[in-house]
Amino acid sequence: MQQEVVLALLAKEPSHGYQLRARLRQALGPVGEAMNAGQVYVVLTRLEKAGLVTTESPAPATAKDTADRKTYALTAKGQHRVAEWLTEVSWPKPDLAEFHLKLVAAAAAGLADPLSIVDTQRRELLRRLREAQRAAMAEPDGSDAALLLEGIVLRLQADLRWLEACERSWTTRRSAP
Amino acid sequence: MSTTILSTRGLTKTYGDGESLVRAVDGVDLDVAAGETVAVMGPSGCGKSTLLHLVGGLDRPTAGEIHLAGRRVDQLTERTLARLRRTDVGFVFQAFHLMDELTVVENVELPALLAGRSPRAARARATELLRRVGLAAKAAALPTALSGGQRQRVAVARALSNEPVLVLADEPTGNLDSAATLDVLRLFEELHEAGQTLVIVTHDERIAATADRLISMRDGAFVDETRLTGGTSGRLGALAELEG
Numbered sequence: 148m149q150q151e152v153v154l155a156l157l158a159k160e161p162s163h164g165y166q167l168r169a170r171l172r173q174a175l176g177p178v179g180e181a182m183n184a185g186q187v188y189v190v191l192t193r194l195e196k197a198g199l200v201t202t203e204s205p206a207p208a209t210a211k212d213t214a215d216r217k218t219y220a221l222t223a224k225g226q227h228r229v230a231e232w233l234t235e236v237s238w239p240k241p242d243l244a245e246f247h248l249k250l251v252a253a254a255a256a257g258l259a260d261p262l263s264i265v266d267t268q269r270r271e272l273l274r275r276l277r278e279a280q281r282a283a284m285a286e287p288d289g290s291d292a293a294l295l296l297e298g299i300v301l302r303l304q305a306d307l308r309w310l311e312a313c314e315r316s317w318t319t320r321r322s323a324p
Numbered sequence: 325m326s327t328t329i330l331s332t333r334g335l336t337k338t339y340g341d342g343e344s345l346v347r348a349v350d351g352v353d354l355d356v357a358a359g360e361t362v363a364v365m366g367p368s369g370c371g372k373s374t375l376l377h378l379v380g381g382l383d384r385p386t387a388g389e390i391h392l393a394g395r396r397v398d399q400l401t402e403r404t405l406a407r408l409r410r411t412d413v414g415f416v417f418q419a420f421h422l423m424d425e426l427t428v429v430e431n432v433e434l435p436a437l438l439a440g441r442s443p444r445a446a447r448a449r450a451t452e453l454l455r456r457v458g459l460a461a462k463a464a465a466l467p468t469a470l471s472g473g474q475r476q477r478v479a480v481a482r483a484l485s486n487e488p489v490l491v492l493a494d495e496p497t498g499n500l501d502s503a504a505t506l507d508v509l510r511l512f513e514e515l516h517e518a519g520q521t522l523v524i525v526t527h528d529e530r531i532a533a534t535a536d537r538l539i540s541m542r543d544g545a546f547v548d549e550t551r552l553t554g555g556t557s558g559r560l561g562a563l564a565e566l567e568g
Contacts, residue, residue, distance in 0.1 A: 270550055276533035277552050284510050284534075288503075297502055300530060307529045311367075 149245050151232040153190045154199060154221065155252030158229050161203075161220035164188055174251045178244060191219055199225035233259045236271045243309070250317060261317040269310050276303040328391075329489055329521045330356040330379060335388035337374050337544075348374040350544035351388070356490075361512065361522040363532040366541035372525040373494055375541070379523065380413045380492045381405045393489045410439050414483030418495035420475045422467040428478050429454060429463040435485035446485075453481035457511055473504025480511055484520075491515065493524040497531060509534055 156167050168187050172179055194200045202217045221229065233253050246268065250261040283296040337349040348371045356362050364372045377383040379390060381397060390398040392412060400408065414435075415421075422431050433450035437443065454460050457477040459470075467475055476496060483491050493512075497505040509530060512522060516536075524531055532538045533552065540548040 266548070273529070273533050273538065273550065273552060276529055280509065280530050280534050283506060284513060301502075304529045315367075 149242070149248075150190050150194055150199075151228065152245060152248045152252070153187060154194060154225055155229045155232065155249065155256065155258075157200060157219055157221050158226070158252060158256035158258055161218045163216070163218055164191060167191075167219070170255075171248075174248055175244060194225070195219075198222060199228055229256075229258065233264060234267070236268060247313075250313065254317070254320070260321075262314060262321065265310055265314050265317065269307065269314075272303055272307050272310065276300065276307065279303060326357040326359065328355050329358045329360075329393055330354065330523065331389075331391040332379065333389045335375070335378060335390065336386050337371075337378055337383065338386045347371075347544045349378060349385070352544075352546060354379075354539075354546075356521060356523060358521055359516070359519045360537065361516050361524070361535045362537045362539060363535035364523065364525045364539045364541055365527060365529075365532050367527070370541045371544040372541050374544075376492050376494050376523065376525050379490075380415060381409045382415075407439075410435060411486045412489050414485070414488035414491040416476070416479050416483050416491065416493035416496045418498035420467070420472075420479045420499075422475055422478060422482075424467055426467075427463065428459065428465050428467060428470070431467065431478060432481045432485060435482060439486050449485060450481070453484055454478075456484075456514075457481045471504065472500050473507045476500060476504070476508050477511055480508070480515075484515075489521065491520055491522050493522065493526075495526055495528070496524060497526065497528045505530060 152171075153167060156162070156170050162170075164187055168184065171182065171187065175182070191200065195202060199222055200219050201222055202219055204217050229252075233249060250264060253259040253264060254261045279296055279299045283293060283300060286293040286296060332352055332354045335349055335352040335354070336347070339346045339348060350371070352375060354362075354375075364375065366372050374383065378385050379392075381400075385398055388398070389396060392408070397405070397408060409415075423434070426434070429447070429450050432453055433443075433446040436446035436449055441449070451460070451463065454463055457480055459474060459477055459481070462470060462474065462478075467478065470478065476499075480491075480496075483493075496512075497508055500508060505528070512524070512531075513534065515522060524535065526532060535552065538550045538552060539546050540550075
């Protein structure tokens, strides 16, 4: 899992590890089922070492279950990393879950407008589709490359349609009180 | 500075009234430059087809102005408007709208005949257009003997019959498979290179991505505009996951 996803979920407020896990489960539903319960803690430990999060333990810490009792919070460096990540365009690595969580986290923490993230992504995909489509149009009929280009075009189209669904959904959520 | 071929101001079309008032097109300002290809995208019911019908004189606006090639056309009499539809505007529809009892070349020459050209001139022009869309060999065939992509190319040839200042296309690839879509896109590209002004409403992202300008429409109004011109990034390898 992307470290930034966990970071962004902390942007709203400091949380316990199990709360982060619950939020991920809620955002991902059955897609997140394969996720190992310990994964979040592995990521959190890494983030702590990298100076992106700090922890607070209730004193006195007991040997057992400390991971679950700790509260994790973003450092200034962590805040900065989240802001960076939200504006990054991650296609063509088609990590749909990461993009989805980016929108969820951005909205929850009020860090960025999900619709403007969708818009940036859409423009980027359209530029790529333009490139692939122009290349396809320049190929003679029946060339091997034309078939590959068709695959690229169809995938980009599917991605663009999903972005449209994202746009619709987040527009509705925004206009809801 | 390029010439503006099409210009609308506050273009509005409403249906019904009171509680049931529907604003199909809601105050649209659109400027299309000569030689430009503009794609209007949006979900079904966003008003994009209505917009195209207004611009092409197939329907009358409730309010607002339409200027075509420097002439105000929204207040013309029905007769003048009909002549304008025949000569200044070319239409391409999703369902082709070819006449099945006429041959391919007869379909293509029909608008020229209706505009009062001599049969000889109309035939010569139609033959030239069919050559241009790669269907010279099908001139004597009936439309029903052609594939969907070929029929749409005939429809494009017909739209060009009277050398219109503006070609309007409504979901031109809506009924076509991938290969036929590519053919039609290539044809539009050729028209574009020849300087034809094109306005295409579509929900096909492939058309949108190859246009000069992409306008997104929602609930009768323009909500976003993207200019997609420019060179390639040379990142096709990344798109096929050869890299990264």
